[in-house]
Amino acid sequence: MASAFARIAFTPNVRAAQTRMGSRDGYRQLETGEDEISALGPMEAEFIAGRDSLYQGTVGESGWPYVQHRGGPPGFLKVLDERTIGYADFSGNRQYLSVGNMAGDDRVSLFLMDYAQQRRLKIWGRARLVDESLEPDLIARLESPGYRARVERGVVIHIEAYDWNCPKYITPRYTKAQVDDLLRSVSQETQPAPAAAPLGSGALALTVTGIRQMTPRIRAYELRPADWGSLPEAAAGAHLNIPVRLADGALVTRQYSLATHPSRRDMYEIAVLREDDGRGGSAAIHANWTIGTRLNLDPPLNHFSLHDDARPAVLIAGGIGITPIKSMAQALQARGTPFMLHYTGRRPEEMAYRDRLAIEFPQQLQLYFSRVAGHARMDVDALVRSAAKDAVFYVCGPAALIGAVATSAGKLGIAPERVQFESFT
Numbered sequence: 192m193a194s195a196f197a198r199i200a201f202t203p204n205v206r207a208a209q210t211r212m213g214s215r216d217g218y219r220q221l222e223t224g225e226d227e228i229s230a231l232g233p234m235e236a237e238f239i240a241g242r243d244s245l246y247q248g249t250v251g252e253s254g255w256p257y258v259q260h261r262g263g264p265p266g267f268l269k270v271l272d273e274r275t276i277g278y279a280d281f282s283g284n285r286q287y288l289s290v291g292n293m294a295g296d297d298r299v300s301l302f303l304m305d306y307a308q309q310r311r312l313k314i315w316g317r318a319r320l321v322d323e324s325l326e327p328d329l330i331a332r333l334e335s336p337g338y339r340a341r342v343e344r345g346v347v348i349h350i351e352a353y354d355w356n357c358p359k360y361i362t363p364r365y366t367k368a369q370v371d372d373l374l375r376s377v378s379q380e381t382q383p384a385p386a387a388a389p390l391g392s393g394a395l396a397l398t399v400t401g402i403r404q405m406t407p408r409i410r411a412y413e414l415r416p417a418d419w420g421s422l423p424e425a426a427a428g429a430h431l432n433i434p435v436r437l438a439d440g441a442l443v444t445r446q447y448s449l450a451t452h453p454s455r456r457d458m459y460e461i462a463v464l465r466e467d468d469g470r471g472g473s474a475a476i477h478a479n480w481t482i483g484t485r486l487n488l489d490p491p492l493n494h495f496s497l498h499d500d501a502r503p504a505v506l507i508a509g510g511i512g513i514t515p516i517k518s519m520a521q522a523l524q525a526r527g528t529p530f531m532l533h534y535t536g537r538r539p540e541e542m543a544y545r546d547r548l549a550i551e552f553p554q555q556l557q558l559y560f561s562r563v564a565g566h567a568r569m570d571v572d573a574l575v576r577s578a579a580k581d582a583v584f585y586v587c588g589p590a591a592l593i594g595a596v597a598t599s600a601g602k603l604g605i606a607p608e609r610v611q612f613e614s615f616t
Contacts, residue, residue: 196229230273257292316352393489
């Protein structure tokens with residue numbers, strides 16, 4: 192969540208509620224710094240272009256909010272530039288509630304939903320009504336060729352802030368076209384396809400029993416034993432060797448850290464960042480793993496284990512490196528060991544587990560955003576210098592982050608064994 196959105200959304204009453212519920216400290220730092228320019232990126236533009244509906248909130252003179260559904264063919268909501276979107280407003284029941292509200296107060300709030308992929312984008316902006324007789328060229332840009340509904344006006348929205356919302360509790364739903372495509376493919380099959388053979392040859396039989404879209408490029412996969420029994424213990428920092436079938440048919444192994452709370456024995460959870468320019472493993476998992484995918488694995492391994500004494504810990508995560516660090520924070524909190532958790536990412540909406548960590552560790556969590564104007568980047572030297580004299584450091588993330596921590600620690604004479612890191616190659 193960028194500072195512009197936080198400053199709009201976190202009113203005094205909202206901040207008071209966050210304080211009562213224990214999440215205030217985790218969100219306070221999102222309000223610091225100057226407001227950034229809320230420019231849409233390629234990811235947001237692609238998402239907007241795929242929507243066939245939206246929910247729009249306005250407020251009338253009475254102070255009551257009004258939420259209206261707007262729909263059309265996919266892409267009816269147009270991206271006019273990096274800070275402007277708009278749509279052609281079709282003739283409806285002629286109550287003109289939203290039109291009247293916008294005439295008195297140009298502030299609007301939009302919810303854009305992708306139910307099938309459990310994604311949602313919320314946008315706040317200022318709306319302007321467009322008359323065809325005065326701005327025919329702009330209306331032409333907002334029209335959807337081939338869509339026969341009558342355009343009454345255009346609505347152009349200047350974006351003040353946006354945020355990718357948490358996918359939790361979004362019930363997957365599918366359009367008629369998506370269901371029709373699925374039924375068509377099923378009807379063309381002469382015989383049921385045999386169940387796919389398990390991937391891998393390990394003694395631990397697991398099944399994918401849950402999939403959550405955590406960010407636009409990160410999915411969490413829940414793995415449970417085939418007999419729904421208990422799993423081998425997996426201490427914080429452990430990982431699994433995962434068999435993956437690549438697009439060319441080759442079976443390879445990839446390592447994924449466990450993000451599960453270390454006390455759990457009923458399931459393992461891994462989070463997979465889809466790297467379209469990577470070696471193909473993450474893309475294959477995103478493309479092929481479904482509920483019911485079977486895996487035969489070896490038990491978890493741990494080359495990144497926590498110290499077992501009372502020394503404080505400094506946990507440092509970059510991007511998808513949060514997966515083992517999350518589990519470590521939970522283990523340290525459970526045993527009462529002091530720690531700080533420093534988590535950096537490009538933008539808040541790209542950081543897995545961010546909202547959950549803010550609630551679970553309001554006193555220990557520090558967030559850093561490298562691509563959000565007005566927010567300071569992680570200062571590794573300052574972070575290492577300010578740590579307790581006997582602190583143990585755990586780092587997981589890009590090689591540059593690991594190298595920066597190691598270099599800073601070396602300058603301060605910190606013993607190498609006090610700087611632990613995880614890097615799969």
